[in-house]
Amino acid sequence: MNKLKILCVIDDLAAGGAQRQLINLAIELKIQGHDLSFLTYNQRRFYESILQDAEIKNYLIDEKTPILRLFKFRKFIRSGNYNAVISFLGVPSFLASFAAFPFKKFVLIVGERSSNPKIKTSARSRLTRVFYPFANYIVSNSYANNNLVKSIYPFISDKKFKVIYNGIDLNKFKSDSIFSFRSNSRFQIIVPASYRRLKNLIGLIEAVNLLDKTLKDGLLIRWFGDKSKSSCDDNMLEEAVQLIRNYSLEDVFELNNVTHEISSIMKNCDAVGLFSFFEGLPNSICEGLSCSKPVVATAVSDIPLLIEEGVNGFVCLPNSPSSIAQAIEKLLKLNTTELREMGNRNRQRATKLFGQIDITKAYEALLIKK
Numbered sequence: 491m492n493k494l495k496i497l498c499v500i501d502d503l504a505a506g507g508a509q510r511q512l513i514n515l516a517i518e519l520k521i522q523g524h525d526l527s528f529l530t531y532n533q534r535r536f537y538e539s540i541l542q543d544a545e546i547k548n549y550l551i552d553e554k555t556p557i558l559r560l561f562k563f564r565k566f567i568r569s570g571n572y573n574a575v576i577s578f579l580g581v582p583s584f585l586a587s588f589a590a591f592p593f594k595k596f597v598l599i600v601g602e603r604s605s606n607p608k609i610k611t612s613a614r615s616r617l618t619r620v621f622y623p624f625a626n627y628i629v630s631n632s633y634a635n636n637n638l639v640k641s642i643y644p645f646i647s648d649k650k651f652k653v654i655y656n657g658i659d660l661n662k663f664k665s666d667s668i669f670s671f672r673s674n675s676r677f678q679i680i681v682p683a684s685y686r687r688l689k690n691l692i693g694l695i696e697a698v699n700l701l702d703k704t705l706k707d708g709l710l711i712r713w714f715g716d717k718s719k720s721s722c723d724d725n726m727l728e729e730a731v732q733l734i735r736n737y738s739l740e741d742v743f744e745l746n747n748v749t750h751e752i753s754s755i756m757k758n759c760d761a762v763g764l765f766s767f768f769e770g771l772p773n774s775i776c777e778g779l780s781c782s783k784p785v786v787a788t789a790v791s792d793i794p795l796l797i798e799e800g801v802n803g804f805v806c807l808p809n810s811p812s813s814i815a816q817a818i819e820k821l822l823k824l825n826t827t828e829l830r831e832m833g834n835r836n837r838q839r840a841t842k843l844f845g846q847i848d849i850t851k852a853y854e855a856l857l858i859k860k
Contacts, residue, residue: 492858493523493524493525494524494525494573494574494857494858495524495525495570495571495572495573495574496516496519496524496525496526496527496572496573496574496575496576496857497527497528497529497567497570497572497574497575497576498512498515498516498526498527498528498529498575498576498577498578499528499529499530499563499567499575499576499577499578499582499583499585499586500512500528500529500530500577500578500579500582501530501531501532501579501581501582502530502531502532502533502534502535503528503530503534503535503536503537503538503541503548504532504534504535504536504537504716504720504721505536505537505684505715505716505721505748506684507603507656507770507772507773507774508578508579508601508603508770509536509537509578510537510773511578511603511631511656511657511773512576512578512601513537513540513541514657514659514846515576515657515849515850515853516528516541516544516546517540517544517546518657518846518847518850519850519853519854520544520545520546522850522854526546527546527547527548527549528541528546528547528548528549529548529549529551529563529566529567530548530549530550530551531550531551531552531553531559531563531585533550533552534718534720534721536716536748549566551563551566559585560585560588563585563586563588563589564585564588564589567586567589567596568589568594572596573596573597573857574596574597574598574599574857575589575590575596575597575598575599576599576601576853577598577599577600577601578601578603579601579603579604580615580618580619581618583600583601583602583618583619583622583625584617584618584619584620584621586598586600586625587600587619587621587622587624587625588621590621590624590625591621591624592624594624597626597627597856597857597858598624598625598626598627599625599626599627599628599629599853599856599857600622600625600627600628600629601629601630601631602628602629602630602631602635602636602639602770603630603631603635603770604635604768604769604770605632605634605635605638605768605769605770605790605791606768607638607768609638609639609642610638610641610642616642619639619643622643622646623645623646625650626650626856627650627651627652627856628646628650628651628652629652629653629654629853629856630651630652630653630654630770631653631654631655631656631770631771632653632655632769632770632771632791632792633653633792633795634790634791634792635770635771635791636651636652636653639651652856654849654852654853655771655776655843655844655849656771656773656776656844656849657844657845657846657847657848657849657850658773658776658777658780658840658844658845658846659846660780660840660841660844660845660846662753663753663756663777663780663781663840664757664780664781664782664837665757665781665782665783665833665837666757666758669757669758670826671760671826671829671830672708672760672826674710675708676708676709676710677708677709677710677760677761677821677822678710678711678712678758678759678760678761679709679710679711679712679759679760679761679762679763679786679818679821680711680712680713680714680755680756680759680761680762680763681694681711681712681713681714681762681763681764681765681774682714682715682752682756682762682764682773682774682777683713683714683715683764683766683772683774684715684716684721684722685715685716685717685721685722685723685726685727685730685745686721686722686723686726687723687726687767688766688767688768689715689764689765689766690765690766690767690788690808691713691726691730691765692726692729692730692733693765693808693809693811693814694711694763694765694814695730695733695734695737695739695743696733696811697765697811697812697813697814697815697818698711698737698739698742698743698815698818699737699739699811700811700812700815701815701818701819705818705819705822706739706742707741708822709742709818709822710741710742710744711742711743711744711763712744712746712755712759713743713744713745713746714746714747714748714749714752714755715746715747715748716747716748717747717748727745730745731745752777753777753781756777756778756781756783757781759783760783760784760829761778761783761784761785761786761803761821761829762774762775762777762778762781762783762784762785762786763785763786763787763818764785764787764788764793765787765788765806765808765814766788766790766808767788767790767808767809768790768791769790769791769793770791771791771792772787772791772793775787775793775796775797776840776843776844778836779796779802779836779837779839779840779844780836780837780840780841780844781833781837782833782834782836782837783833783836784802784803784804784821784824784829784832784833784836785797785802785803785804785836786803786804786805786806786817786818786821787803787804787805787806788805788806788807788808788814789805789806789807790808793805796839796843800820801832801835802832802835802836802839803821803832803836804817804818804820804821805817
């Protein structure tokens with residue numbers, strides 16, 4: 491394949507799932523011999539060092555006025571002689587697709603990363619997608635999101651809609667051969683998620699409070715998310731801390747900052763949890779499967795396609811603390827053999843669905859096909 495000059499467009503390099511996926515994709519595309527660079531407009535830089543280590547340049551257009559940013563992005567993209575542009579998230583995809591209007595010389599892939607049902611009613615969501623007809627492909631990371639976007643843009647050809655799951659480094663996210671369940675006398679569930687209301691930390695606290703004392707005494711929930719003010723919703727984190735105190739759950743909940751060591755932490759936990767109200771395809775679930783961990787998660791996006799109740803994990807309802815509590819209780823009552831069998835099934839599923847090389851090849855095939 492000929493070497494392609496590819497630009498990746500996203501809002502920033504913050505500790506988000508979309509950012510991590512686009513960076514992983516870019517690094518693998520570079521390994522395949524292509525020329526990669528990034529274009530962002532916000533200052534958050536959690537993943538900047540990873541790009542630097544991969545020798546991928548990030549161009550920052552730090553323009554706060556939306557209309558000026560729109561035209562500066564257009565000028566940058568159209569004058570860059572790119573063979574392809576890949577954008578993730580709403581506003582970045584709006585900027586990239588506007589640059590493609592009314593004609594373009596590059597292949598444009600806009601990436602849908604969230605199955606937010608508000609897309610059907612939000613004027614802003616509709617506006618950010620108004621130039622989608624000028625994209626070559628609209629790639630979702632879940633069938634749920636793909637179906638949602640297709641439902642509101644029936645006039646766009648079906649051939650433009652594609653589903654490509656998240657890519658995972660299966661060598662980095664894998665089980666530890668010496669791991670044993672409940673090795674620290676408590677069952678440890680980790681939740682890699684931001685401190686935003688959509689991730690439902692409050693609902694999880696309410697659910698844990700419903701558990702019997704014996705179950706709570708044997709449980710440790712470790713949450714990992716960006717605690718910076720720019721990444722948190724209003725006073726949600728403070729509200730969660732106070733609720734934990736009110737219920738005397740300080741020994742159960744551990745609220746941590748975001749970390750680059752999540753793969754090591756995941757290898758040494760007993761299960762991975764996620765309790766969001768909506769999702770695209772969450773990295774945490776894909777990585778949990780890859781690490782041979784049982785999963786407990788809300789039945790949103792494609793999670794019901796990935797998790798079979800009682801077979802490789804448990805699903806619950808995000809708006810129901812009692813449903814979340816019941817799912818956690820089922821998980822806590824499994825014996826070591828059952829937990830290990832669940833984990834082995836998840837690793838097999840992850841190997842089949844999320845291998846980074848296979849995911850990259852799927853994108854690469856679109857980049858050379860107009």
